[in-house]
Amino acid sequence: MKRIHLIIGAMIVLGIGLIIQASGDMSTYGTFQEAQHTGKKVKIVGTLARDKEMKYNPEVDANFFSFYLTDENGETQEVIYHKEKPRDFELSEKIVLTGxxxxxTFRATDILLKCPSKYKDEELKMKS
Incomplete structure (x- = not known):
């Protein structure tokens, strides 16, 4: 076999391996109710339940953060995140959890925040 054939074959095998690894880590979007029934990793989109208690004390445990999230179906659930609280968490419009x-309780492994744009007010003024 020529050397080029070996290189191409190795690249194909590597590509297939990466695709398999990526597909195994994929999670689907859902709700707390679906997460309860599947037991698998899901992504949940929701808003911070501001009327519920948020627990974060970095002096005691910087890697424990607890809060309540209301999903898109209106169900509110406690969320535990074993990492530090994301900066500007309270300002977020939407929160995407993976866990x-x-x-x-919902054990989040990743939190993605959708924060309000600082340009919203400027856009409204320009349209007026």
């Missing part, structure tokens, strides 16, 4: 349900 799974465990003993009645």
């Amino acid at each position: 799974q349900m465990h003993d009645g």
Whole structure:
């Protein structure tokens, strides 16, 4: 076999391996109810339940953050995140969580915040 054939073959095998690895880590969008029934990793989009307690004390444990999120179906659930609280968390419009349900709470492994744009007011003024 020529050397070029070996290189192309190795690249194909590597590409297939990367695709398989990426597909195994994919999670689907859902709700707390769906997360409860599947037991698999899901992504949940929701808003911070501002009327509920948020727990974060970095002096005691900087890697424990607890809050309540209301999903798109209106269900509010406690969320536990074993990392530090994201900066400007309270300012977020929408929150996307990745994780799974465990003993009645949602254990988040990743948090993505959609914060309000600082340009919204300027856009409204320009349209007027």
